[in-house]
Amino acid sequence: MRLHWTLRCSECADERAAEGLHGVCPSCGAPYLVRYASLPEPALRGALGIRVGGLWRWREWLPLREDEAPVSLGEGGTPLLSVPRLAARHGLPHLSVKDESLNPTGSFKARGLSAAVTRAVGAGASRFVVPTAGNAGVALAAYSARAGAVATVVAPRDTPPVILDQIRGFGAELELVDGHIGDCGTRARAVAASTGAVDVSTLREPYRIEGKKTLGLELAEQCAWSLPDVIVYPTGGGTGLIGMWKAFTELREAGWIQGPLPRMFTVQAEGCAPVVRAFAAGADRCEPWERPHTTAMGLRVPSPLGGRLMLRALRQSRGGAIAVSDDALQAAAGALHGLEGIDASPEGGAALAGAVALVAGGQVEPDERIVVFNTGAGWLYRP
Numbered sequence: 001m002r003l004h005w006t007l008r009c010s011e012c013a014d015e016r017a018a019e020g021l022h023g024v025c026p027s028c029g030a031p032y033l034v035r036y037a038s039l040p041e042p043a044l045r046g047a048l049g050i051r052v053g054g055l056w057r058w059r060e061w062l063p064l065r066e067d068e069a070p071v072s073l074g075e076g077g078t079p080l081l082s083v084p085r086l087a088a089r090h091g092l093p094h095l096s097v098k099d100e101s102l103n104p105t106g107s108f109k110a111r112g113l114s115a116a117v118t119r120a121v122g123a124g125a126s127r128f129v130v131p132t133a134g135n136a137g138v139a140l141a142a143y144s145a146r147a148g149a150v151a152t153v154v155a156p157r158d159t160p161p162v163i164l165d166q167i168r169g170f171g172a173e174l175e176l177v178d179g180h181i182g183d184c185g186t187r188a189r190a191v192a193a194s195t196g197a198v199d200v201s202t203l204r205e206p207y208r209i210e211g212k213k214t215l216g217l218e219l220a221e222q223c224a225w226s227l228p229d230v231i232v233y234p235t236g237g238g239t240g241l242i243g244m245w246k247a248f249t250e251l252r253e254a255g256w257i258q259g260p261l262p263r264m265f266t267v268q269a270e271g272c273a274p275v276v277r278a279f280a281a282g283a284d285r286c287e288p289w290e291r292p293h294t295t296a297m298g299l300r301v302p303s304p305l306g307g308r309l310m311l312r313a314l315r316q317s318r319g320g321a322i323a324v325s326d327d328a329l330q331a332a333a334g335a336l337h338g339l340e341g342i343d344a345s346p347e348g349g350a351a352l353a354g355a356v357a358l359v360a361g362g363q364v365e366p367d368e369r370i371v372v373f374n375t376g377a378g379w380l381y382r383p
């Protein structure tokens with residue numbers, strides 16, 4: 001049976017059949033994105049409401065054959081929480097938090113890895129490798145176990161110990177590297193070349209983006225098919241940002257939503273802010289950040305492969321990019337805990353601190369509908 005989607009290079013528009021395994025575009029090195037032959041009819045919105053399950057409720061929007069069972073642990077379907085005490089403290093009456101800490105493996109990485117492992121296993125893969133700042137490694141380890149496959153995770157030696165324990169606990173082979181995720185990527189590509197493992201690095205395969213797209217689909221449904229004004233997203237490799245923007249443009253194209261799309265804002269840490277720097281410079285690509293450092297491990301991505309796609313989404317949406325200090329992001333994570341009972345990761349704290357800074361700087365109005373993402377659970381970062 002032919003697949004109902006193809007792959008299209010995000011730069012040179014090379015288009016090819018999606019059967020089999022695919023890395024980046026062989027002619028220009030840019031990521032492939034999934035392109036569907038047709039998008040679901042708006043009439044499906046009613047049927048969605050009575051379906052159970054998280055991410056794979058959206059299967060018509062996703063790269064899954066009709067007869068195929070996904071590799072799933074119940075990911076997705078996370079709450080969009082109102083946060084009245086934080087809203088009052090900051091004078092932001094329409095602030096809410098999409099709490100991704102409730103996913104299997106404690107972060108929204110579960111969404112992307114569920115989709116990527118499903119597709120690779122469907123194409124016959126039984127061995128995986130990923131370079132990670134931490135959470136992608138936990139998710140790959142769990143979804144590989146779920147698929148009966150073997151995983152190698154390459155992580156920085158200074159990754160929080162709980163995260164490393166989780167990776168080992170799910171049975172992955174763990175390699176520690178003195179360096180950051182970029183250094184881990186070099187090692188992961190060597191592992192892939194020598195073992196034949198499928199490299200599921202951010203945007204080196206096309207399907208993690210599709211899993212992350214469900215962040216945007218869920219948000220649209222939770223907002224009664226009328227999207228918020230502003231999205232504030234803690235950005236590392238950019239899958240969430242690129243995936244959500246893909247969701248919104250596909251939803252509009254399919255006639256599921258009308259009107260303006262949200263303004264997308266990236267938040268990064270001051271110690272590693274390649275997207276913020278490129279956005280401010282008017283550049284269309286990111287230059288590698290020297291000596292990246294931040295306690296928000298997921299944001300320590302000095303040279304994201306998806307830089308061009310992120311910058312495009314930020315500009316097309318009329319959004320922006322802002323950096324916050326580690327002190328500010330930790331304090332904001334503490335406020336999410338203490339004022340609202342949300343187990344925020346440092347990255348989730350960064351999103352909140354970024355939203356507050358964007359309002360203070362006049363880029364966002366206080367009465368706008370603002371959604372910040374708590375991308376992972378705080379317990380993973382305990383010393």
Ligand SMILES: *Cc1c(COP(=O)(O)O)cnc(C)c1O
Nearest residue numbers: 135236237238239240298347376
């Ligand atoms: C990976 C990660 C991020 C960054 O996400 P991208 O989609 O790669 O930009 C943010 N927060 C947490 C907790 C993460 O694990």
